[in-house]
Each structure stands twice: as C-alpha cells, then as structure tokens.
Amino acid sequence: MEQVPDSPDNQHPVKTDGDYEFIGYSLVAEKVSKNRDPYFSNLKFILIFLVILGHLIEKYIYVNHDLYSIYTVIYMVHMPLFAFISGFFSKNSYRKLNRIWKIGEQFFLLHLGWLLVNLLLTGDIGDWKTPYWYFWYLLSLFCWKWMGIFLQFINRRVLSKMNKIFRISVVITTIILGCFSGVIWWIGRNFSLSRTLVFFPFYYIGLRCSMKVINRIKNIRLMKKLLISATAFIIAFILGSLLMRFVPITFLHHAEGFKALNLSISLGIHARLISYIIAASLGLAILALTPSKELWFSKFGADTFPVYISHGLLMPANIFAPTSTLVSLLYFTVFILGFIYLVYWIVHLGSNLKLKLHL
Numbered sequence: 001m002e003q004v005p006d007s008p009d010n011q012h013p014v015k016t017d018g019d020y021e022f023i024g025y026s027l028v029a030e031k032v033s034k035n036r037d038p039y040f041s042n043l044k045f046i047l048i049f050l051v052i053l054g055h056l057i058e059k060y061i062y063v064n065h066d067l068y069s070i071y072t073v074i075y076m077v078h079m080p081l082f083a084f085i086s087g088f089f090s091k092n093s094y095r096k097l098n099r100i101w102k103i104g105e106q107f108f109l110l111h112l113g114w115l116l117v118n119l120l121l122t123g124d125i126g127d128w129k130t131p132y133w134y135f136w137y138l139l140s141l142f143c144w145k146w147m148g149i150f151l152q153f154i155n156r157r158v159l160s161k162m163n164k165i166f167r168i169s170v171v172i173t174t175i176i177l178g179c180f181s182g183v184i185w186w187i188g189r190n191f192s193l194s195r196t197l198v199f200f201p202f203y204y205i206g207l208r209c210s211m212k213v214i215n216r217i218k219n220i221r222l223m224k225k226l227l228i229s230a231t232a233f234i235i236a237f238i239l240g241s242l243l244m245r246f247v248p249i250t251f252l253h254h255a256e257g258f259k260a261l262n263l264s265i266s267l268g269i270h271a272r273l274i275s276y277i278i279a280a281s282l283g284l285a286i287l288a289l290t291p292s293k294e295l296w297f298s299k300f301g302a303d304t305f306p307v308y309i310s311h312g313l314l315m316p317a318n319i320f321a322p323t324s325t326l327v328s329l330l331y332f333t334v335f336i337l338g339f340i341y342l343v344y345w346i347v348h349l350g351s352n353l354k355l356k357l358h359l
Contacts, residue, residue, distance in 0.1 A: 036296040036302050039218055041083065045301030046290060049336055050312045052076040055134070055317045058331045061249065066251070066325040075252035076240060076275065077282035079137075081265045083199040084283060086141055087206025088214075093145050094152060100145045107131070107138035110309070129190040133312065136192040136255075143196045144203040151204065167208050174201040182258040183265050189255050198254040198272070200281070217284075218292050225288045232285035236278045243278070247271045300340050307343045314339045 001123070054074040061068040093100055114132040119125045132140050151170055158166045174197075181187045181197040188194050251261055251271060260270030300307075317335045321328045 038298045039290060040085070040293075041215075041298045041301035042295060043081075043266045043290045043301070045289070045297045045340075047078055047082055047085070048301070048304040048307050048311075048340070050074050051082075051134075051308065052314065052336045052339070053332055054078065055311070055315065056321075056336070059318050059329075060321065060328070064323075064325060064328075065302075067328070070329075072240065072244060072249060072252065073236075073282070075249075076236065076278050077286065079195075079254075080199060080279035081139070081283045081286060083140075083144070083202040084143065084206035084209075087148065088209055090145060090148055090203075090207055099246075100142065100149075103138060103145065104142045107135060107142060110135050110138065131189075131192050134308070136189075136195055137308075139192045140196040140199065141162045143192075144200055147200060148204065148207050152207075156322070164321045170204060171201055174204060175273075175276055179198035179269045182256075182263075182268045182272060184258060185257060188257050192255075194256060195254050201276070202283075214287075217287050219290060227287040229289055232281040235281045236285075239274050239278050239281075243271055243274050275294040278310060280297065300344050303344075303347065307340055308346050310343060311339065 039150060057067045057071055061071045111128075111131060114135070115125050115128055150235055155166055178198040178201055182192060186193075187197065246267055247263060248261060250256070251263070252275065254272075254275075258265060261268070261270065314335060317332070321331055
C-alpha cells in the first residue's frame, strides 16, 4: 500500500520561493532524520494514537463512565485536527493532480476489497454507497483536495488586498454549510457527504495556515502554553458538558443528519456550532502542547497512513480488556504501541528490501 500523497502521513512543507514544497518521507532512517520535522511527526503520532484508542474503547463507553468521557473528548477534536493537518500539507496539491487521483484510487480499491469480502462472508455486497468504517477519511480527503483547489483558483483571481476578506468569508461560509448540512435529509453517511462538509472548514483553515503561524504556536513560552491550554480545556469542558446533555454521543461522529439523530433543526445547528468551538479550542491546546523535539515516538509519526489503514486488525484486542479504567487504558496503550511498532517495522523492512532490490 502506497502512502497518501500530499497528506500529513508522508510529507512536510519546506519553505521555498514564497510557497511550500513537499518532501516525501523516506523510510530509510538516515533520510528521515534529515527531512522530517519532529513537531509534525509527534503531532501525527498523538492523533493516530487517539484514533486507535477511540476505536478500541468504543465497545465499553456505555458501561464505563470514565471511558465514555475519554471517548467524548477524543471525538471532539481528533478528526478536526487531522483535517487541519491534511489541509496544511495540501498547499501545492494543484500542482500534483496525479497524487490526488491516487488517493481516489486507493479509496476505490480498499472500498471494493471490503465489498468483495462482505460478499464472500455474507452473500450480500452490502451498502456500496457507504464507505467502510474509517475508510471514509480517504474519500473525504479526495473531495477536500478538489474543493481546496477550486477555492485556491478563485482566490488567485481576487485582488490581493481582498485575500484576507475572501479567506475569512470562506471559513464562515463553510462553517455555516457544515452547521446546516444536517438539515438536508440526503446528506449523511452515503459517500461520506456529511463528514466531508462538516470537517472541511478545518481542512481549509489548515490549507491557508502558514508555517509562520505554526512556528508562533511552537515558540510560545511554556507557562503561556499551559495557560492557553488550561483555558481551552475549561471552555471545552463547559461547552462539552452543555452539548452532551442534549445530543447522543454519535453526534460527534458527524456522519448523519439531525433527523437520523432525533434532533430538532434548531438544536442540531446550535450543537454543531458548539462542536466547532470545542474542536477549535482543543485543537489549539494540542498544537501548543505537542513537543517540538525529536522523541522516542517521533519516527513512528513520520508515516501514519499504514497504521491508519490497518488498525482495524487490532480491534479483537478489546474483547479481553480489563474492567478497571486505569488498567484497561494501560492495556490498550500497550497494544496500540506494539501495533504501531509492528507496522513501522514491516513497512521499514519492506522499504529497505525494495531499496536493496533497486540497488
């Protein structure tokens, strides 16, 4: 399986001639250490860890209140931040359209594979319009890329002094669309339409975010980072507590319309707007708290795509999870780290073998 081109899972930006060019990560250790920004690798490791942890504990959220709370926090922020990072690494997508088609090709092959497996196991192909479980992200990423290119195309034809107004208008408009998309009955899981629209504002913000902004966040003093993060968590806690009193936890998936969740139009719109504020607050806190230095797990964050695609294989581990919250979290952490290391080792071994064959 090849990596997703121009995604946060295989590239990072390097400043050149007023724009950002992408340097693909090599899985050969020496090249990785030269090209990789540890900050982004650390951030991606944190996010992929949260993705897997969220999927593993999902089985127990209705019988364990602590895991329910952890799951809630994870789903309030991890996919919005993934969308943001995907946008950040997509600034030059319009120059590499073949790579965007590659994302669509990868989704199609994975989706087709799942339909065939479903057909063999059940005798029924299933719902071909709905992406399997977490494969939705590839389809949404494919759509975001084209939507981003279209908006960049328009932006280039706007007067330079109007650029800022244009970008702010796009953010506001896409947030409004994300809020009201739940009203339209046919926008839901099919073709990942709901998630594509709801998470697109984060993708676009990442697309327009400069490395200068990221560096400002990275260089904030520790005490100020802690203050900002504490404030963000307090805001998220207050709004999140209010939000979860009125909506089911599945609302945080943003996969279905308001009618499917038994929400009124007014409540659904307000709930989605609150979820945007929570995601932005928690996302800023995570960006501020992510270490900038090379750490023991940095190399595992350099290429998270193989882990993301294959982590469904780890789900049987939740069958034997302990009942204690603390012990179960330790149990899941050990399995997640072990799985990430195994995937890294397999991909690394395959890359080295391929390199030797080429030599």
